[in-house]
Amino acid sequence: MAEKELSFFDHLEELRKRVIIIILAVVVSSAGLFPFMPRLIELLRQDLITVTLHAFSPMEAVFVTFKASIYGGVVISSPLIIYEMWAFVSPGLTGKERRMVITALIPTIFLFLAGACFAYFLILPVTLRFFFSFSYKMSTPLFGLDNTLSFVFSMLFIFGAVFQFPLVIAVLTQLGVVTHEVLAAKRKYALVIIFVVAGIITPDPTVVSQTLVGVPLYALFEVSILVAKLIERRKTS
DSSP states (O other): OOOOOOOHHHHHHHHHHHHHHHHHHHHHHHHHHGGGHHHHHHHHIIIIIOSOEEOSSTTHHHHHHHHHHHHHHHHHHHHHHHHHHHHHHGGGSOHHHHHHHHHHHHHHHHHHHHHHHHIIIIIHHHHHHHHHHHHHHHOOOOEEHHHHHHHHHHHHHHHHHHTTHHHHHHHHHHTTSOOHHHHHHTHHHHHHHHHHHHHHHOSSOSHHHHHHHHHHHHHHHHHHHHHHHHHHHHHHO
């Protein structure tokens, strides 16, 4: 017997249940991290930020701890989040598309962690050192706890996300949506779009931040062209 096709409202109900599961997973993970987050934030400050941070309201430290716990909760819950998203969309995919997506899901977390590590060990030390030294040359700054850590967490998530770009291109190439010739022909447009996007997504609207995000993102675009070319060769061999 053929599987019964779900109605629009059935899909909405299934989506609601899966969203609730995701939210509960993030809430539980965040609550578990909350007691340990002040110590983790202090380690982050000592290892990466290196300057004294100031709270400008009685609730700021609690708010920052809460926000950092949510970031961590999302990362810890990401396998479940990916599974719930996959379980929702998989019935509408063909067998080939399902195999392709499953294969692509495996490196997703690895690429996110690679992007976050790239930001933590290479981008953020240079960026923070430049901003701090520039600020001290012109004034006696007081760096806010919330603003500084929000900048750090945002950069970690931005680079974790943009490192997924070659994987997205690989899937689209495998599906025949794009080719490496098309990507290569659009280099000059991609360069402009990438730097515009970098200016939008960076939490600090400066040319330095835009460049530090835009250059690695464009490098990933070039890597994506190479990945697409390799996949096309494999498909034709």
